[in-house]
Amino acid sequence: MGVAVWAAVRRRPVRFLVSWWPWRGWALLVTGAVQGAVVLVALAAGLLVGVGLSVLGVGVLVLGWTALLGVPVGALERWRLRLVEPERLPDPHRSAARGLRGRLRERASRRELAYALVQSTVFAAAGLLFAAALAFCLLLLSAPVFILAVSPDTVMLWPGRPVSGPLDGFAASAAGLLGLVVLAYSGALLAGAQVRLAQQLLGLRDTDLGVRVVELTRSRARLADAFEAERRRIERDLHDGAQQQLVALGMTLGLVELELRGRDTPATALVARARGEAKLALEQLRTLVRGIHPQVLTDHGLPSAVAELAARHPVPVLVDLHLPRRLPGPVESAAYFTVSEALTNAAKHSGADGITVRGTLDAGALRLSVTDNGRGGADPGAGAGLQGLADRLAVLDGRLTVTSPPGGPTRLELEVPC
Amino acid sequence: MLKIVIAEDAVLLRAGLVELLERVGHRVPAAIGDATALVRAVDAERPDAVVTDVRMPPGHRDEGLRAALELRGRHPGLPVLVLSQYVATAYATRLLGAGSADRGGLGYLLKDRVLEVGDFLDALERVAAGQTVIDPEVVRILLARHTADDPLRRLTPREREVLGLMAEGWNNQAIAQRLTVTEASVVKHAGNIFMKLDLDPAEGNRRVLAVLAHLNHVAAADS
Numbered sequence: 001m002g003v004a005v006w007a008a009v010r011r012r013p014v015r016f017l018v019s020w021w022p023w024r025g026w027a028l029l030v031t032g033a034v035q036g037a038v039v040l041v042a043l044a045a046g047l048l049v050g051v052g053l054s055v056l057g058v059g060v061l062v063l064g065w066t067a068l069l070g071v072p073v074g075a076l077e078r079w080r081l082r083l084v085e086p087e088r089l090p091d092p093h094r095s096a097a098r099g100l101r102g103r104l105r106e107r108a109s110r111r112e113l114a115y116a117l118v119q120s121t122v123f124a125a126a127g128l129l130f131a132a133a134l135a136f137c138l139l140l141l142s143a144p145v146f147i148l149a150v151s152p153d154t155v156m157l158w159p160g161r162p163v164s165g166p167l168d169g170f171a172a173s174a175a176g177l178l179g180l181v182v183l184a185y186s187g188a189l190l191a192g193a194q195v196r197l198a199q200q201l202l203g204l205r206d207t208d209l210g211v212r213v214v215e216l217t218r219s220r221a222r223l224a225d226a227f228e229a230e231r232r233r234i235e236r237d238l239h240d241g242a243q244q245q246l247v248a249l250g251m252t253l254g255l256v257e258l259e260l261r262g263r264d265t266p267a268t269a270l271v272a273r274a275r276g277e278a279k280l281a282l283e284q285l286r287t288l289v290r291g292i293h294p295q296v297l298t299d300h301g302l303p304s305a306v307a308e309l310a311a312r313h314p315v316p317v318l319v320d321l322h323l324p325r326r327l328p329g330p331v332e333s334a335a336y337f338t339v340s341e342a343l344t345n346a347a348k349h350s351g352a353d354g355i356t357v358r359g360t361l362d363a364g365a366l367r368l369s370v371t372d373n374g375r376g377g378a379d380p381g382a383g384a385g386l387q388g389l390a391d392r393l394a395v396l397d398g399r400l401t402v403t404s405p406p407g408g409p410t411r412l413e414l415e416v417p418c
Numbered sequence: 419m420l421k422i423v424i425a426e427d428a429v430l431l432r433a434g435l436v437e438l439l440e441r442v443g444h445r446v447p448a449a450i451g452d453a454t455a456l457v458r459a460v461d462a463e464r465p466d467a468v469v470t471d472v473r474m475p476p477g478h479r480d481e482g483l484r485a486a487l488e489l490r491g492r493h494p495g496l497p498v499l500v501l502s503q504y505v506a507t508a509y510a511t512r513l514l515g516a517g518s519a520d521r522g523g524l525g526y527l528l529k530d531r532v533l534e535v536g537d538f539l540d541a542l543e544r545v546a547a548g549q550t551v552i553d554p555e556v557v558r559i560l561l562a563r564h565t566a567d568d569p570l571r572r573l574t575p576r577e578r579e580v581l582g583l584m585a586e587g588w589n590n591q592a593i594a595q596r597l598t599v600t601e602a603s604v605v606k607h608a609g610n611i612f613m614k615l616d617l618d619p620a621e622g623n624r625r626v627l628a629v630l631a632h633l634n635h636v637a638a639a640d641s
Contacts, residue, residue, distance in 0.1 A: 250532070250533035
């Protein structure tokens with residue numbers, strides 16, 4: 001992160017003097033003197049009252065609030081620093097952690113307190129000095145006018161050496177001007193230093209960012225879990241509801257057929273057709289349920305579900321998948337649907353006549369690969385299905401890699417910690 | 419007339435099964451919805467056959483299958499027909515591999531088969547008569563899972579067809595009818611199959627079990 005006021009000095013050192021920059025630097029320092037004084041008093045008062053009342057218990061509360069004095073100071077500073085820094089510093093606080101306790105726990109609050117201490121002492125003192133020096137330089141600068149105003153009385157710019165007339169004052173003016181030039185540069189230097197310190201202490205840090213990333217990952221994982229639960233609910237509802245109903249309907253129709261057996265009536269053919277349609281609906285429903293969340297996965301876990309996929313697959317699939325335990329639900333279903341997608345793709349595009357699914361669980365991670373002996377050349381980015389699965393795995397901190405050189409083989413690998 | 423105990427947790431299907439069986443003249447003294455009640459009911463009623471779902475309360479896993487195996491242990495030769503929501507060859511293997519399978523009928527059918535009312539009743543009666551009935555879908559999958567050095571590859575397509583029907587539990591006469599060939603040619607095919615697969619050509623359940631054991635062995639070597 002750069003400091004704008006330093007950059008301005010470096011870029012055009014002479015133009016800097018006639019720009020707004022010196023004024024802005026001085027403004028920052030002088031207003032900082034006032035602010036720092038107030039903060040210092042408040043800190044001292046809070047500390048004194050807090051320690052004094054600590055026997056009463058409320059003292060601790062007072063001390064707590066005093067420690068949080070950095071928070072409003074930080075907010076004010078982020079706003080005030082825009083006098084010299086066009087880029088506004090981001091607020092490092094998490095909106096989730098509110099209240100005394102939440103804010104005290106945040107590192108950002110502690111950094112702001114540190115900043116407030118430095119600002120209210122070092123920079124406030126420097127600001128005070130600057131104010132005095134500025135006043136003195138302006139006084140020197142205006143010496144000829146001043147002398148003219150008070151003449152014919154004698155004026156002593158230097159003790160013991162009275163000036164003879166306004167012309168004598170020009171030397172003083174030159175000195176004042178020189179002082180202003182020095183103050184302009186030193187003010188820029190000091191204002192820049194304050195910006196730099198603020199960047200270190202008042203902005204967002206990587207650690208704060210880390211917290212946010214964890215929060216985001218968590219909320220994404222929660223979302224994924226919620227979807228997973230919803231899938232299971234839909235699967236269960238279809239399974240226990242619609243599917244059973246269809247079986248019962250088919251049975252009733254079968255009974256009717258049985259009743260009509262031997263009788264020559266057009267109803268026989270109609271009932272047979274109705275039963276055929278019920279059966280078809282049942283099959284479609286079953287395929288649908290399998291796509292949402294297969295029952296066998298819920299009941300028996302990944303190896304059985306993959307074995308069932310393999311059994312239904314038009315291309316011979318060799319399954320070598322032995323897991324010592326059941327895996328967490330989201331991992332199981334993400335792995336299942338990845339294998340399912342890989343098998344579907346292999347059947348559709350690869351021209352393979354043999355597919356191998358291998359999987360192991362070691363060092364706390366599921367490693368699974370699907371390899372076909374087809375012609376390769378698959379574009380991993382092309383399949384929306386794979387993309388979605390990669391996203392799903394990413395939520396679980398997993399990875400999906402597809403290698404498919406022209407001429408094959410196509411190999412899909414997934415790795416998920418669990 | 420058979421005395422049949424039904425265990426099925428889906429109420430509609432249970433009611434439908436009871437109605438179906440009673441309508442064709444069987445008696446259903448108990449139709450229950452969970453596995454522990456099944457064991458109690460069989461102990462009390464001594465039925466001629468049990469029809470049970472795999473997935474049952476309380477755990478909704480394979481309680482029905484486990485109860486069936488337990489009952490087979492307590493009442494040797496008790497015919498059991500297991501209904502399953504989906505093909506899981508592991509179920510079939512466990513059911514058929516659980517010893518004493520050569521005494522008393524065993525069946526493993528997909529629930530959809532119930533819709534073919536005639537086939538279902540036929541299967542149940544065959545199980546009650548001591549035969550073994552395996553769902554064609556399961557047989558298809560077992561037959562489909564083979565590797566390069568698999569002796570199944572030595573079979574001709576027609577021989578495979580015969581093997582499949584054999585595994586489903588049909589006898590030579592029924593196979594001949596289904597394939598519209600003479601029984602003699604089925605016997606000839608069967609002989610070839612047993613020779614090629616190096617199987618004991620005994621009749622009945624043992625024949626089915628030998629075929630299934632072989633297929634399972636192939637499947638196991640495969641996976």
